[in-house]
Amino acid sequence: MTPWIDHLIVAPILLPLIAGAAILLLKDRRHLVRRGIAIGTAATLLVVAGLLVARVADAGFSGQPGTTAYQLGSWPAPFGIVLVLDWLSALMLMLTSILGLTSLIYATARWDRAGPRFHSLFLFQLMGLNGAFLTGDLFNLFVFFEVLLAASFALLLHGSGKARIKAALHYISINVATSLLFLIGAATIYGVTGTLNMADLAVRIPAIGGSDLAILQSGMAILGMAFLVKAGMWPLGFWLPRTYAAASPPVAALFAMLSKVGVYAVLRVYLLLLNGEVGWSANFGEEWLLFGGMATIAFGTVGVLAVRTLSRIAGYSLVISAGTLLAAVGAGQGAVLAGALFYLVSSTLAVGAFYLLIELVDRREASSDAAGAPVFDDEFSGLPDQVETEVRVAIPATMAILGSGFAFCALLIAGLPPLSGFIAKFVMIDGLLSLGETVAPTSWLLIGLIIGSGLATLVATTRAGIDLIWAPSDKPQPALRVAEAAPVALLLVICMGLMVLAAPTMRYMERTSQSLGDRQGYGRAVLGNPARPQPDTGR
Numbered sequence: 001m002t003p004w005i006d007h008l009i010v011a012p013i014l015l016p017l018i019a020g021a022a023i024l025l026l027k028d029r030r031h032l033v034r035r036g037i038a039i040g041t042a043a044t045l046l047v048v049a050g051l052l053v054a055r056v057a058d059a060g061f062s063g064q065p066g067t068t069a070y071q072l073g074s075w076p077a078p079f080g081i082v083l084v085l086d087w088l089s090a091l092m093l094m095l096t097s098i099l100g101l102t103s104l105i106y107a108t109a110r111w112d113r114a115g116p117r118f119h120s121l122f123l124f125q126l127m128g129l130n131g132a133f134l135t136g137d138l139f140n141l142f143v144f145f146e147v148l149l150a151a152s153f154a155l156l157l158h159g160s161g162k163a164r165i166k167a168a169l170h171y172i173s174i175n176v177a178t179s180l181l182f183l184i185g186a187a188t189i190y191g192v193t194g195t196l197n198m199a200d201l202a203v204r205i206p207a208i209g210g211s212d213l214a215i216l217q218s219g220m221a222i223l224g225m226a227f228l229v230k231a232g233m234w235p236l237g238f239w240l241p242r243t244y245a246a247a248s249p250p251v252a253a254l255f256a257m258l259s260k261v262g263v264y265a266v267l268r269v270y271l272l273l274l275n276g277e278v279g280w281s282a283n284f285g286e287e288w289l290l291f292g293g294m295a296t297i298a299f300g301t302v303g304v305l306a307v308r309t310l311s312r313i314a315g316y317s318l319v320i321s322a323g324t325l326l327a328a329v330g331a332g333q334g335a336v337l338a339g340a341l342f343y344l345v346s347s348t349l350a351v352g353a354f355y356l357l358i359e360l361v362d363r364r365e366a367s368s369d370a371a372g373a374p375v376f377d378d379e380f381s382g383l384p385d386q387v388e389t390e391v392r393v394a395i396p397a398t399m400a401i402l403g404s405g406f407a408f409c410a411l412l413i414a415g416l417p418p419l420s421g422f423i424a425k426f427v428m429i430d431g432l433l434s435l436g437e438t439v440a441p442t443s444w445l446l447i448g449l450i451i452g453s454g455l456a457t458l459v460a461t462t463r464a465g466i467d468l469i470w471a472p473s474d475k476p477q478p479a480l481r482v483a484e485a486a487p488v489a490l491l492l493v494i495c496m497g498l499m500v501l502a503a504p505t506m507r508y509m510e511r512t513s514q515s516l517g518d519r520q521g522y523g524r525a526v527l528g529n530p531a532r533p534q535p536d537t538g539r
Contacts, residue, residue, distance in 0.1 A: 005052075008051060009068065009070040011048045012126075013127055015048070016045065016123035016130070017127050019041040019123050023037055023038065023120045031113065038104055038112075045100065045130075050094065052085055052090045052094075055090075060515075065524070065525055066086055066521075067087075067515065068084070069525045077527055078195050078197030078527065083134040084134065084136040086515055087511055087512035088341075091341070091512060095348060103356070106483065106484055106488075107250040109481045111158075115158045115160065117154070124150075125152060128145075129144075136526055137196045138196040153171065156168045158251060167245075181225055182226040186219075187219075188222065189219040197526070199522055199525075202523055223269070224269075227262050230258070230265070231265075232318065234299040235295075241315025241318075244311070245311035245315055249356050252311070253353075259318055263326065266289070271517050272519060289329050290442060292327075293324065293446075296326065297324055300320035300323055303319065304316040304460045305456050311355075313457075313460050314354045318351055324340070324347075324428075324453070325340050338506065338510045340428055342506060342509045343428065346420040349495050353492055357406055360402055360488075405492060409492070414455070420499045429450065
């Protein structure tokens with residue numbers, strides 16, 4: 001009999017789907033009910049993600065298989081739809097749940113009333129993210145990517161405004177083209193292998209040869225290009241900083257996970273399917289990831305120094321983090337990959353908190369000269385009267401709170417000691433220095449870019465902080481609600497916890513990096529006893 005906890009694997013997809021559909025049935029005036037359903041669902045998703053992480057960790061550290069396959073409708077893979085929970089997917093579910101809950105709480109201060117259907121769209125976005133992390137085949141990965149695209153396009157427009165409409169048009173155009181590439185790549189792979197189940201592909205790909213090999217490699221290259229666009233690799237990620245800067249703060253904070261979906265797809269597909277020890281698939285595309293990642297870091301470093309607005313700084317920080325992760329995947333495995341996974345968690349939480357802080361800091365510049373006047377009237381002038389007259393919770397020393405939070409975010413994103421960002425970068429650099437008897441020139445270049453990008457981020461955030469927070473000003477302190485301060489504080493506390501609990505966290509990341517290349521373990525969990533690769537037919 002299947003343990004009850006294994007049935008929770010489908011909950012991260014079903015819960016937001018059902019809750020989002022239920023909210024659509026409620027009338028607009030039932031705002032508190034819709035808000036309660038959304039927050040309750042996000043909190044439940046966090047609990048479920050915690051249980052799934054504990055299930056994977058308990059099984060893995062006790063010597064049992066850490067990968068679990070859930071067959072929908074009891075149809076066996078590769079014929080039926082299968083969800084796969086392993087070390088990486090459980091980690092990404094937890095990260096998504098944390099960002100989703102904190103962003104949703106932040107939105108209850110005012111942003112969830114800036115447009116219709118916010119809570120349903122937000123939950124559908126969570127469903128798409130969770131589905132992408134759990135699916136075990138490329139076709140359903142494409143399906144959940146499309147769910148992400150539809151929900152993120154509507155969320156990007158939330159709050160209206162010319163800047164959001166312009167950014168959304170660019171965003172939808174690029175992502176529709178990317179979806180077409182994804183579909184072409186997946187169709188090409190299916191035409192050669194006859195399957196899109198990732199565990200089945202891992203069995204069949206090494207046996208492909210003859211005239212089919214070039215077609216398969218072309219399909220993999222097209223599929224990889226679609227993933228790299230979503231990951232934000234240069235020159236494919238030029239759209240990211242401007243698009244995220246136009247989004248409302250809670251939406252931008254959740255969007256910090258969108259680029260990580262592309263990175264996740266690269267990790268899953270590249271390390272599972274294209275990282276064999278022998279044959280054509282051995283390190284296929286490694287150089288593209290390494291050099292493309294380093295170019296992305298360089299592009300993000302120049303961008304973060306060139307821009308002045310905090311939202312653009314946050315966007316280019318995301319570009320730097322994506323480049324660092326992609327370059328680390330291309331550089332090698334072991335400690336480098338474990339450090340990259342640690343960095344993925346730390347940088348995503350830090351940038352998410354930074355996006356939430358940006359509005360609070362910028363509110364000082366946008367405030368009216370009249371003390372106590374409502375801020376951002378242009379964004380919320382069409383809302384009901386009770387929104388404008390809502391009672392605010394007074395928090396003393398507002399700018400001191402914002403200043404300390406901003407400084408902590410800046411140090412986290414820059415990767416200065418002793419915070420979690422520094423620990424992650426230190427592990428990556430140590431792994432790069434230990435890859436061989438002699439350190440390759442590309443490893444030295446990547447180390448220099450990692451250090452240089454951190455210094456550039458520190459310079460840019462310090463400059464912006466001096467201009468917006470620490471410079472003397474006669475402007476009144478911005479109003480700060482508890483619902484706005486608490487999510488930021490929670491994200492920063494979690495980042496502090498990553499620093500304090502660095503040892504057990506790194507053990508989890510090391511086991512995750514080991515599991516990513518375990519084709520046999522993944523295949524046994526999904527397929528049972530995978531068949532041996534068939535010999536080349538020469539077709």
